[in-house]
Amino acid sequence: MRFELPKLAWEANALEPAISSRTIELHHGKHHQAYVNNLNSLIEGTDFENMGLEDIIRKSEGAIFNNAAQVWNHTFYFNCFTPGGNGLPSEDLLDAIHKNWDSFDRFKKEFSAAAVSVFGSGWAWLVKDKEGNLSIVKESNAGTPVVKGLEPLLVFDVWEHAYYLDYQNRRADYVEALWNIVDWEAVSSRY
Numbered sequence: 001m002r003f004e005l006p007k008l009a010w011e012a013n014a015l016e017p018a019i020s021s022r023t024i025e026l027h028h029g030k031h032h033q034a035y036v037n038n039l040n041s042l043i044e045g046t047d048f049e050n051m052g053l054e055d056i057i058r059k060s061e062g063a064i065f066n067n068a069a070q071v072w073n074h075t076f077y078f079n080c081f082t083p084g085g086n087g088l089p090s091e092d093l094l095d096a097i098h099k100n101w102d103s104f105d106r107f108k109k110e111f112s113a114a115a116v117s118v119f120g121s122g123w124a125w126l127v128k129d130k131e132g133n134l135s136i137v138k139e140s141n142a143g144t145p146v147v148k149g150l151e152p153l154l155v156f157d158v159w160e161h162a163y164y165l166d167y168q169n170r171r172a173d174y175v176e177a178l179w180n181i182v183d184w185e186a187v188s189s190r191y
């Protein structure tokens, strides 16, 4: 087994009430683990066997791409949150957010709208391009900005497996609750 499921930085119940321990246990322990397991068996004996994860994502398609990108996306997702959230974006990041969206609240509103409006399964990302410009990007299924030369700062997973146990069809409530647990220190460090 080449790739391993990264450990979480907090206990499974630590993000409650935004995300329940049951959801974390399934999302990380079953879904994320399954992407890791699938990827490991798919790359065995192929040219991808000795490649790093990002290289695999950039060079593959089909099932290998889907599983590799989902491993990366989920590792990133679980590193966007911390129990109770922490503060605000750094001064630099906040300035850039104000430049793009006028206010932090307006940014959150637009990011939430993007997340809620992803059709079917997917992701809403805050990304930075090579010039440092910020934008909000929606991706479907295993889509990831990594292949577009964009640097992700924050992601919300809006696959149903991320929220259905806790919120059923109320994706907007899940998205709203995520703002309470964003690890702004980690997000700002990526800017």
Ligand code: MN
Residues within 6 Å of the ligand: 027, 031, 074, 157, 159, 161, 162
């Ligand atoms: Mn997921």
